[in-house]
Amino acid sequence: MLFRESCRDFTDREVRPLVDTAEEAGTFPVQLWASLAKAGLLGLSIPESHGGSEGDALAVAIVAEELSRASAGIAITPLVSSYMAAPHLARNGSPEQRDRWLSRISGGEAVAAIAVTEPGAGSDVAGLTSKARRTDDGWVIDGRKMFITNAGLADVLIVGARSGGPRHSGITLFEVPKDAPGLSFGSPLTKMGWRSSDTREVVLDGVVVPHDTVVGAENLGFHQIMEGFQLERIALAGMGIGQAAECLDLVRAHVREREAFGAPLTGLQTVRHRVATMEIDLDAARLVTYQAAARMDAGHPEAPVSVARAKYLAAVAANRIIDDAVQLFGGAGFVEETPVARHYRDARILRIGGGTDEVQLEILSKSMKGA
Ligand SMILES: Cc1cc2nc3c(=O)[nH]c(=O)nc-3n(C[C@H](O)[C@H](O)[C@H](O)COP(=O)(O)OP(=O)(O)OC[C@H]3O[C@@H](n4cnc5c(N)ncnc54)[C@H](O)[C@@H]3O)c2cc1C
Secondary structure (H helix, E strand, O other), X not given: OHHHHHHHHHHHHHHHHHHHHHHXXXXXXXXXXXXXXXXXXXXXXXXXXXXXXXOOHHHHHHHHHHHHHHOHHHHHHHHHHHHHHHHHHHHHOOHHHHHHHHHHHHOOOOOEEEEOOEOOEOOOHHHOOOEEEEOOOEEEEEEEEEEEEOOOOOOEEEEEEEOOOOHXXXXXXXXXXXXXXXXXXXXXXXXXXXXXXXXXXXXXXXXXXXHHHEEOOOOEHHHHHHHHXXXXXXXXXXXXXXXXXXXXXXXXXXXXXXXXXXXXHHHOHHHHHHHHHXXXXXXXXXXXXXXHHHHHHHOOOOHHHXXXXXXXXXXXXXXXXXXXXXXXXXXXXXXXXXXXXXXXXXXXXXXXXXXXXXXXXXXXXXXXXXX
16 A cells, blocks of 8 residues: 555656646656656566566556556556566576666666567567577577557667567567667657657667577567566556546546536436446456456466456456546547546557457457367
C-alpha cells in the first residue's frame, strides 16, 4: 500500500503537470527521467548491484497502473525502457553488458528500446527476417523494424534478428547502441494515441556490432522474447487498469455533478447500473492481473496462461470501461483535450501491442486440455 501511495504521489506531483504539454508537443517530457530515477521507478527489475531494487512483477503492475492514471503516453516510455527492454539485459546479458547499461537505465541516464516487430512480422515473431551475419570482427545486421517505442530516445536497442535456422530456431537478440554504424531511424509516427511516446521505424543497413553484443544465447532469442513478453504483458495490463480506474473516478464525480431533467445523473438507475458494471469489470481485471503477477513471481507453472488471461481481460475491460466513461460524459467526452477522450485514444493500443487479443486467446486455447 505504501508503495502504491508513493507512486500515486509521484504521479500527481511530477507527471500530471506535464501531461497536456507533452500531449500537444507529441514528445516525452525528458525532464521526467531524473525524477523517475530518484523515485526508484526505473529499477524495479534491475539488480541492486546496478542501482535497482529487484522488485517483483506486482510492483511493475502497480507502477504501470499509477503512472497511466495520469497519461499512458508518458507511462509507456519508462515502462518500455525499464520493464520491456532492460530485463533482457538483466536476465540474459553478460556481466559486461549489464555493467554497460543497467546502472545507467535505473539511474535515468540511458534509455532502452526493444526492437522485434518488422513491417512483415508482428504477431508472428518467428517469421522475422532481419538477418544477422557473423564476420571475423563481429556481426552485420540488415533489416527493418517497425513501430519501435523509444526508438528516437534510446541509447541502446535490443534487436531480434535471424542468425540461424528457420522460424523459432534461428533468432538471436543483439545489444545495438544508438551510434552503431548503419543504424538509422524514421520520423516519429503520428499515432491515434500514446502521442507523447516516441514510435518509429528502425533501419538496420549493414549495422556492425562486435561479437560480445549477443544478448543471451545465440539462436535462442525467440524463447528470450517470449520470456520478456511476460513482464511486458503485466505492465500493459497494469496500464489498462490504471487508465480505467482514473476514468471511473472521473465518471463518479461527473455523474454526481451533472444534471439532466432537473436531477443529477446519479438519480437515473441506468446510470448507476452502468457505473456498477464498470466497477465489476475493473475489479475483475485487477484481480486477474495481480494473480498473474503473483504467479510470475512465484514461478507458478501456469504463470504464462495467467499472464495471457490478464493481458486480454485488462485490455478489453479497459476499453469497455473507458468507452462507457466517454458515453457518460456525453459531448464533453468527445472533445479531444478532455482526459477521458485521451484515455479512450490511449487504451486502444492495449488490445494490439505486446501480443494482440487474438494472440492471447490463441495462447489460452492452446493450453486447453487435449488441444
Ligand atoms: C504504438 C505502438 C508501439 C509499439 N511498440 C513496439 C516496440 O517497442 N517493439 C516492438 O517490437 N513492437 C512494437 N509494436 C508492435 C506491436 O507489438 C505489433 O503491432 C503487434 O504485435 C501486432 O503485430 P502487427 O501490427 O504486425 O499485426 P499483425 O500480426 O499483422 O496482425 C493483424 C491482425 O491479425 C490478427 N492475427 C495475426 N495472427 C493471428 C493468429 N495466429 N490468430 C488470430 N489472429 C491473428 C491479429 O490479432 C490482428 O488482429 C508497437 C506497436 C504500436 C502500434
